[in-house]
Structures are given as C-alpha cells and as structure tokens.
Amino acid sequence: MNWTIFKAALTLRRISLAWYSVGLIAYGWMIIAFFPLIAKNPAYTELAQEMFSEEMLAAFGGAGLQLTTLGGFLGIEYLSLMWVLIVGAAVIIFAAGQLAGAVEDGTMEVTLSQPVSRVKVALTRYLAMMAYAVALCLVTTLSLYVTGFIHGVDVPVDSMLLLFFVSLLLALAMGGLAFAISAMTTGGGRTIGVSFGVIVAMYLADLLGNLNSDYAWLSKMSLFHYWEPHRVIDDLEVASATWLVFGIASAAFFAVGMYAFQKRDVV
Amino acid sequence: MSETVIRCEGLTKYYGKSRGIEDLTFEVRPGQVYGFLGPNGAGKTTTIRCLLSMLRPTGGKAYLFDQEVGVDGQELRRRIGYVAGDVSLFEKQTGQWMIDYISGLRGGPGSSTRELCERLQFDPRRKVKELSKGNKQKLALVIALMHDPDLLILDEPTSGLDPLNQQVVFDIIEERTTAGATLFLSSHILSEVERVCERVAIIRAGTVVAEESVETLLTRALRTVVVTFTEPVTDAMIQGIPGTTSVERVGEYGLTATIASDIDGAVRAIMQKPIKDIQIEHATLEAVFLQYYGHIEGEVGQ
Numbered sequence: 001m002n003w004t005i006f007k008a009a010l011t012l013r014r015i016s017l018a019w020y021s022v023g024l025i026a027y028g029w030m031i032i033a034f035f036p037l038i039a040k041n042p043a044y045t046e047l048a049q050e051m052f053s054e055e056m057l058a059a060f061g062g063a064g065l066q067l068t069t070l071g072g073f074l075g076i077e078y079l080s081l082m083w084v085l086i087v088g089a090a091v092i093i094f095a096a097g098q099l100a101g102a103v104e105d106g107t108m109e110v111t112l113s114q115p116v117s118r119v120k121v122a123l124t125r126y127l128a129m130m131a132y133a134v135a136l137c138l139v140t141t142l143s144l145y146v147t148g149f150i151h152g153v154d155v156p157v158d159s160m161l162l163l164f165f166v167s168l169l170l171a172l173a174m175g176g177l178a179f180a181i182s183a184m185t186t187g188g189g190r191t192i193g194v195s196f197g198v199i200v201a202m203y204l205a206d207l208l209g210n211l212n213s214d215y216a217w218l219s220k221m222s223l224f225h226y227w228e229p230h231r232v233i234d235d236l237e238v239a240s241a242t243w244l245v246f247g248i249a250s251a252a253f254f255a256v257g258m259y260a261f262q263k264r265d266v267v
Numbered sequence: 268m269s270e271t272v273i274r275c276e277g278l279t280k281y282y283g284k285s286r287g288i289e290d291l292t293f294e295v296r297p298g299q300v301y302g303f304l305g306p307n308g309a310g311k312t313t314t315i316r317c318l319l320s321m322l323r324p325t326g327g328k329a330y331l332f333d334q335e336v337g338v339d340g341q342e343l344r345r346r347i348g349y350v351a352g353d354v355s356l357f358e359k360q361t362g363q364w365m366i367d368y369i370s371g372l373r374g375g376p377g378s379s380t381r382e383l384c385e386r387l388q389f390d391p392r393r394k395v396k397e398l399s400k401g402n403k404q405k406l407a408l409v410i411a412l413m414h415d416p417d418l419l420i421l422d423e424p425t426s427g428l429d430p431l432n433q434q435v436v437f438d439i440i441e442e443r444t445t446a447g448a449t450l451f452l453s454s455h456i457l458s459e460v461e462r463v464c465e466r467v468a469i470i471r472a473g474t475v476v477a478e479e480s481v482e483t484l485l486t487r488a489l490r491t492v493v494v495t496f497t498e499p500v501t502d503a504m505i506q507g508i509p510g511t512t513s514v515e516r517v518g519e520y521g522l523t524a525t526i527a528s529d530i531d532g533a534v535r536a537i538m539q540k541p542i543k544d545i546q547i548e549h550a551t552l553e554a555v556f557l558q559y560y561g562h563i564e565g566e567v568g569q
Contacts, residue, residue: 002372003371004368004371004372005372007371008357008368012357012359012360105355105358106351106353106354106355106356107355107356107357109316109321109351109355110351110355110356110357110369110410111372112319112320112321113319113321113344113347113349113351114344114369114372114373115341115342115344115345115372115373115374116341116344116372117340117341118320120341263323264323265282265316265321265322265323266316266321266322267316267321267322
C-alpha cells in the first residue's frame with residue numbers, strides 16, 4: 001500500500017463522504033424515531049400492514065417479515081432499499097473515480113509517471129474504497145444505535161456489530177463490482193452507468209424472484225437475495241450462504257479489477 | 268553508467284486497427300539533448316507513453332537505462348522527470364498539495380522545489396483550477412524537475428508559457444543538461460528543438476523518417492542561394508548549376524536557386540560568371556522538417 005495515494009484518495013472524497021454520512025444519519029434517525037409509533041400503536045400497525053401487503057413485504061425482504069419488530073421495520077423502511085441506494089451510490093461513484101475516472105481526467109498519468117507500480121496504485125485505491133465503505137457502514141450502525149438510545153428504542157449492540165460486518169461485505173461487493181468495471185473501462189461516467197445497471201438488474205431479479213416462485217432461481221443470482229438485515233437485527237443470524245456469496249463476490253471483483261488494471265492502457 | 272538512456276527497438280503500438288507508432292527504432296545516449304519532432308498525431312506522445320509503461324506496446328521493445336521497460340518500471344521512473352503534453356493535475360487542490368503528493372510518491376521533498384518556484388515565479392498556494400494554462404505548465408515543470416532527475420522527458424514543455432518564462436525554462440533545461448541530465452524533448456515547435464537539441468528524430472505517420480544530429484540534418488538540407496550578376500542571366504548559366512531543385516530569375520541580373528546537394532559544386536558553377544552580390548541562406552530546421560512533410564497533409568505547428 002502507498003500511504004500518499006491512500007490519503008489523497010480519501011482527501012479528495014471527504015466532502016462527499018460527509019454528505020453521504022449526513023444522509024445516512026438523517027434517514028436512519030427518521031426511521032428510528034418513527035419506529036415506536038408503529039411498534040406500540042396498534043392503529044398504526046394495522047394501517048402499515050394494510051399499506052404493505054404480504055406480497056410486498058415478501059418482495060422487499062423475504063417471507064415472514066414483521067413490521068412490528070425493529071429488524072423488520074428497519075429492513076423494510078431503510079436497509080433493504082434506501083440504504084442500498086445510498087451506500088451503493090457512494091461506493092460505486094468512489095470506485096469509479098479511483099481508476100477509470102483518474103485515467104479520464106489525466107491524474108492517473110501523473111501518478112503512474114512516478115516511481116510507483118500499477119499493483120500498488122490499484123491495491124491502494126481499492127483499500128481506500130474499503131475504508132470509505134467502512135466509514136459508511138460505521139456511520140449507519142452507530143447512528144442507529146445512538147438515535148435508538150435517544151428515542152428509547154432498544155438497538156442491541158451485538159446486532160449492530162453483526163450488521164456492520166454483513167453490510168460492509170455487501171458494500172464491498174457493490175464497490176468491488178464498480179472497481180472491476182473501472183479497471184476495464186475509460187471514463188468514470190461509463191463505469192457508474194454500467195455498475196448501476198448491474199446493481200439495478202440484480203435488485204429487480206431479486207424482486208421478481210420474491211414475487212414469483214417460478215423465478216426463484218433468478219433471485220438466487222442476485223446479491224440482494226442474500227441481504228437479510230431483518231434476520232441480522234432480530235435474530236442475530238446470518239446465513240452461511242450470505243457470508244459465502246458476499247465474500248466470494250468481493251474477492252472475485254477485486255481480483256478481476258487488479259488483473260485488468262495491470263493489462264490495460266492507461267490513457 | 269548506462270550505455271543508452273532510451274532505446275527503442277522496433278517499437279510498435281496499435282490502438283485496435285489504428286496505428287499509433289510502427290517499428291520505431293532509435294536511441295538516446297547519456298547526456299544527450301534529443302529532439303523528437305513531428306506534427307500532432309505523428310506518434311510522439313504514444314512513444315513517450317510506451318516508454319513510461321502507460322501503454323502496452325503491440326510489438327518491439329523499449330529500454331530505459333538499458334533495462335527493458337515494464338520489468339521494473341517503478342524504479343526506472345524514479346530517475347525520470349516527465350511533463351505531459353496535455354498537463355492534467357488535481358484541479359481542486361493547491362499547487363503545494365500537488366508538490367507534496369509527488370514528494371510523497373518519491374519518498375521525500377525535492378531538493379530544488381523552492382528554487383524552481385522562485386525562478387518560474389510560481390505561487391503554489393493557489394488552487395490548480397484557478398491557475399492559467401501557463402501557470403499549470405509551470406507547476407508541471409516544478410514537479411517534473413524538483414527531484415533533479417537523470418532523464419527529462421518533456422512533451423511540449425513551453426506550451427502556454429510567455430516568451431520570458433520560455434527563456435527561464437530553457438535556461439533551467441540547459442543547466443540540467445550541462446550538469447549531466449539527458450533530455451528527450453518532444454515538440455512540434457521547431458525553433459525550440461533547433462535551439463536546444465543536438466540530435467533529432469523526425470517522426471512521420473508513426474515511423475522515424477530521419478534521425479541525425481541537428482548539424483548534419485541542416486547541412487544536408489536545402490539551401491537558398493540568391494545571386495546578383497554583373498551581366499544578364501542566360502539559360503546556359505541556369506542549366507550549368509548542379510544540384511538545384513528550383514531556379515528562378517530575379518530581374519535581368521539575378522537568380523534564386525534552391526540547392527538540394529553539392530553546395531560546393533553549385534557555388535563554383537555560379538562563380539564562373541562575375542557576381543555583384545551573393546547570399547547563401549542556411550536552412551532552418553523548419554525547412555528540413557517541411558522537406559519531409561511538405562508534400563503531405565498534416566498539421567504543422569509554427
């Protein structure tokens with residue numbers, strides 16, 4: 001790793017990190033503040049159950065999801081969709097800028113004309129993306145815990161700790177995808193477009209699989225099939241397939257990105 | 268000490284089906300001031316990017332300090348200062364941030380950073396995006412030169428600079444080369460190549476079409492002889508001058524001849540008749556360049 005490149009990569013994105021963090025804190029706080037109303041008020045619960053049909057609950061979080069549990073509520077209202085959008089956007093945009101974006105704006109030429117190897121540049125920029133993801137996942141879990149404390153909602157520490165690790169692996173899988181595409185393409189915009197396209201396709205595949213059992217196989221090909229935040233929070237449970245799929249995806253995307261960047265022309 | 272600082276052997280780079288450079292062969296020796304001349308799109312920047320391992324050559328080999336490029340490019344680049352033709356910097360950061368960034372990558376601050384900033388009258392406190400093209404060029408020169416590299420690869424280094432700063436840059440370059448650094452200067456500004464380089468390669472359509480010392484190249488080049496005789500010019504006089512590519516009468520007593528070769532024979536033939544005045548214009552590098560490019564299309568600067 002090269003400390004100068006690592007520091008520079010994060011320094012250049014510190015403002016966007018601050019804004020994403022503000023978004024995560026604000027949204028998480030809003031959901032946590034709203035949770036006691038749902039959990040403790042039967043009228044709200046009934047209304048919410050009417051608004052979210054069984055199919056819709058299944059589509060967005062899997063069967064057996066309960067709005068009245070903290071995990072179920074956070075899963076439906078925040079972690080299954082909005083969190084994925086915010087953190088997905090953050091890590092994809094960050095990763096896109098690290099290789100393809102830097103090649104496009106010419107700063108990669110400045111860096112690679114110095115005594116530093118391509119392996120070190122790519123590895124360091126991946127590690128910077130990792131640090132960025134760690135920061136976002138920390139902000140997510142810490143803000144849920146702190147705002148839970150403020151609003152008298154019992155947010156278990158061990159659930160948040162487990163949520164941090166699982167969400168980090170998902171963030172790394174999404175960021176890793178963008179990193180791999182970034183290593184192969186020219187232009188940050190193109191990387192972002194292709195990465196979002198793949199992420200949206202995976203999200204829709206999961207949705208379709210959840211709605212129609214005929215397409216369950218399609219769902220299993222999606223990263224989001226294995227993203228079950230309600231189980232993590234309520235049951236302190238993570239399926240071994242989740243660790244495996246997220247872990248393999250992160251490692252594979254990283255390896256592809258590293259290899260592709262060694263082979264490409266940097267112009 | 269290395270026998271050659273830069274050596275290209277049949278270096279070829281294709282972008283898909285489009286040719287960048289083809290079968291490029293030349294070498295630059297230690298301490299040499301080498302000009303790489305060609306119009307935009309001829310392949311100068313492609314060559315430099317292959318040397319710096321930014322482009323993977325399609326064929327052939329490139330060596331820096333007698334080591335093949337790509338094997339240990341990282342350590343080789345420690346000895347190189349590079350100014351890109353199209354300077355790109357971290358726009359939102361200050362010049363000082365850029366200087367610190369490069370210093371960090373090189374393991375420490377450059378020994379001549381302050382001196383370069385002072386001589387180029389560059390204020391590193393300003394953000395890059397607020398700098399004019401000329402000031403961005405100064406920053407690029409500072410970060411390329413501040414670690415006193417053994418090899419300077421400069422792609423259009425005076426682009427955007429006013430004449431005073433161009434002078435300062437050439438003074439600095441001359442000091443560095445006098446101190447033993449090697450200069451590889453890519454340019455389409457013929458006057459600056461002629462001014463500083465001792466040897467040049469002319470690149471056309473991705474291939475080196477001439478590679479010689481500037482002196483030899485100029486010696487072999489076209490010369491213009493303007494003569495005024497004391498008696499009227501006759502056809503026999505015109506036909507008697509050897510090695511001409513064109514001869515024009517100037518009034519009744521004068522002629523202008525362009526001599527491609529055998530200047531000695533041409534002058535002797537002219538001197539057969541009594542002359543009132545004679546002028547022999549030495550060819551400029553620009554004229555040489557146009558000899559190679561004159562009949563082909565292409566954008567030729569200045």
